[in-house]
Amino acid sequence: MNIRLTGILLGILLVFAGLAASIAFGKSMIAMGTVFDAFTSYDGSREHLIVRTVRVPRALMAMMVGACLGAAGSVLQAVTRNPLAGPEMLGSSNGAALLLVISMFLFGYTSSMLHIWAALIGAGLASLAVFMLGSLGGGMTSIKLILAGATVNLLLGSLVQGILIFSEQSLDEMRFWLAGSLTGGSLAMFVKVLPFMLAGLAGALVMSKQINLLSLGDEVAQNLGLKVGFYKAMALLAIMCLMGGAVAIAGPIGFVGLAVPHLARFLVGVDYRWIIPYAAVLGAGLLLLADICARFILPDQEISAGVVTALVGAPFLIYLAQRKGE
Amino acid sequence: MLRSLLRERWIAVVVLLLAANAAILLLSIMIGEFPIPAAEAWKSVFGLGDPAYHFVVNELRFPRSLVAFLVGCGLALSGAILQGLTRNPLAAPGVVGINGGAAAFAVTAIVVFPAMPIAWLPFTAFAGALAAAALTYVLAWRRGSSPMRMLLVGIGIAASTSAYITFWVTSRDIQSVKQAMLWLMGSTYGRTWEHFWPLLPWLLVLYPASLAMARRLDVLKLGDELAIGLGSAVERSRGLLLLICVSLSGAAVAMAGTIGFVGLMGPHIARQLVGESSARLLTVSALAGGLIVMSADLLGRAIAPPIEVPAGIITAAIGAPYLIYLLYRNRKPAK
Structure with a gap:
């Protein structure tokens, strides 16, 4: 059997082990048997309640958010051909956060569909702005893109703070979410976001062949017969779904989208058809x-x-950054 | 003929900016919960006016606006130097972690050691800015410094400091967190002569120093190889300029918190007005920066009284459309 395929199956097994560990470990340790009982023969005990309402949703959220961040990061690094590109570096996390905070400030802390759309649109708009700002004055060089991302991030971040400063209550409620936390993520929101996340993941996997070509550079990709503009737009759409979804649940969790693709590349080489699934896992x-x-x-x-x-x-x-500046 | 015209234009711009600054300063003294007529405002500044106005003018509004002006000058100057050093129009002290270092130290002081006297806060923040810059310089050093590596490492440092701040913001009680957030937004609220006098010498020394270095900055802008070819001691010039840049933004941030985007906008506006030549660019940047922060402060007070919107929020709110404008103006590749 293909060694890469074996690797990914192994990875999936490890993720399941992590899921189990995430359900079992915590302030109150719960035996695996009890976890199964909570679903097969639910008796309303405290432990069963913890498993069903806290631990399982939290573990599932962590898994999905992590997968989204990894996939989004690898798509971004391929499209921008920049090892420093990560969704959190290029504004999409903070963009989603800003629109979500505005939407919650205006319409209250519910899990309405409105907030999810706000997050998705925010992620998309911010990424688009960074891409455009990064290609100012002809040609998107790596340093320009990263700087544009940092500038937009700073801007979005201070606007978020600016909104929160006006209401102590929203500051208190939002600060944990803004730190990128999986506690208290609402299950209702998760269920609503899940289709977007799955769509984004599926899109990234289906397009992995085209994304692989994009990673060779626009001209090469074009010469190989790829509709460059179309697939870049689709890649952006996928990133929008992935990042908007992830941020809506867990807030802007940093550095995962940046680091994971590097790990994947270290394991499987430069082929994005493998990097994307590996990064997700x-x-x-x-x-x-x-x-x-x-x-x-x-x-x-x-x-x-x-x-x-x-x-x-x-x-x-x-x-x-040190390596890149050589 | 053309030379003399350019020269006149440059001088005209400086005079205009000075006038605009004076006008905003006057407005800042006049406008507020307790309005003061223009004539009285002038008289009070020179100690001649109605004693009833004396406290509001000389103890509250006048020093506060002057602090805002100096902070703006410092930030914009520092941004102009940094953009020249890195040869990148998007570099700004807020982006590369100088402000981040100041913020990290200040937040630690506010949240973890609430017993610390508030008068120490500026020193703490200044130390933070220096520490972040030193760390960036050391980490980016590989057989010589490189502007690009410094930028990238600086962005890394900035990301680290913001993660560090996030940690404290989520782990302490809401009151001190709110205080820290207010500081982070940047505001000249309640700044008086106590803040003005310590800040003034920095600018009085560092502004002429930066002008003296303007020629070297011009040479560095040509690129390292050309600069070396022209006989410039690249590393020494760069080190000195960086030190000036960090001290300026450190001092500014220490007094008013991290007011964002002044270091980005000030130099850009100046470049539109007088072009690339460093001596002019630095002077006009400083005046433009002072104007931005003073106007932001005035706007923040006037927009929704009695609530005071921190100047940092106003500059960020102006910064967003300004970035979009930059995008729009440069939508076609230059040259």
Whole structure:
């Protein structure tokens, strides 16, 4: 059997193990048997309640959000041909966050479809703005793109803060979400977002062949008979679904989308037909792991998963930046 | 003929900006919850007016606006130097982690050591800015510094500091978090002579220093190879300019928090007005920056009294359309 195929099956198995661990570990440890009982013979006990209402949704969310971030990151790195590109570097996280915060500020903290659309549109618009700003003055060079992303991020970030500052209540409610956290993500929202996330993942996987060509550069791709403009637009659409969905549930979790594609590339080489599925699986696994770690790093309080990923991801980003500037 | 015309245009721009700054300063003194007529405002500034106005003018509005002006000057100057050094029009102290370092230290002070006297906050912030810049410089050093590597590493540092700030913002009680967020937004609320006098020497020293370095900056803008070819000590010039740049933005941020986008907008406006030559660009940037922050401060006070909108929110809100305008204007590849 193909070694890459074996690898990905192994990865999927590991993700399932992570899922189980995420359900079982926490402040109250729950035996695996009890987890199964909670679904097969639910008796309303405290442990069964925890499993059904807290642990299982949280684990599923971590898995899906991680997969989305990984896939979005690899698509972005392919399309921009830039190893420093990550969805959080190029504005889409903060764009989704800004429109979502505005929408929640105006229409209240419900899980309405409106918020999801706001997040999707925000992610799309911000990415588009960064692409355009990055190709100012002819040609999208790597450094211009990254700087444009950083500028737009700063702008969106300060606008989010500006809105939150006017209402202590929304600051209190939103700050955990803004840190990129999987606690308290609502199941209702998750169910509504899931189709978008799945569509984005499916789109990225289906287009992986074309994305692979895009990663060779516009001219080569065109000469190979690819409709470059069309597939770039489709890639942006996929990123919109992936990032909008992920941010709507878990807030802007940083560095996963940046780092995971590198890990995937290290494992399977430069072929994006393999990088994208690997990145999705690895992203899911890593975020599950980060979420479990977040419960144990500080004994008396839970830190958000976004902080854990930043702890590992930020030095990695600086390392990449050093290498890139050679 | 053309030369003299250019020269006149440059001088005209400076005079115009000075006038605009004076006008905004006057308006800032006049407008507020307690309006003051223009004539009285002038008199009070020189200590001649009605004593009833004295406190509002000389203790509240006048020093506050002057602080706003100096902060704007500092940020815009620092942005102009950084854009020249990195040869990139999007570089700004807020983007590459200088402000981030200041913010990280300040937030730590506010949230973790609430007992610390508020007067120490500027020093803490300044130390943070220096630390971030030093870290960037060291991490980007590989047998010589490279502007591009510094930018990329700086963005990395900025991302790290914002993750660090997020950690504290989510783990402490809401009151101190709100205070920290207010500082992060950047505001000149309640700034008085206590803030003005410490800030003034920085600009009085560093602005002439940057002018003295303007020629070297011009040479560096040509690219490292050409600069070396022209006999410039590239590393030393760059190090010195970077130090000036960090000190300016560090001092500004220390006094008023991280007011964003002034370091980006000021130099861009200046470039539109007087072109690339560094000596002019620096002067006009500083004046434009002062104008932006002072106007933002005035607008923030006047827009929805009695609520004061922090100046940082106003500059960010102006920054967004300005970025879009940049996009629009440069939609065709230049040259």
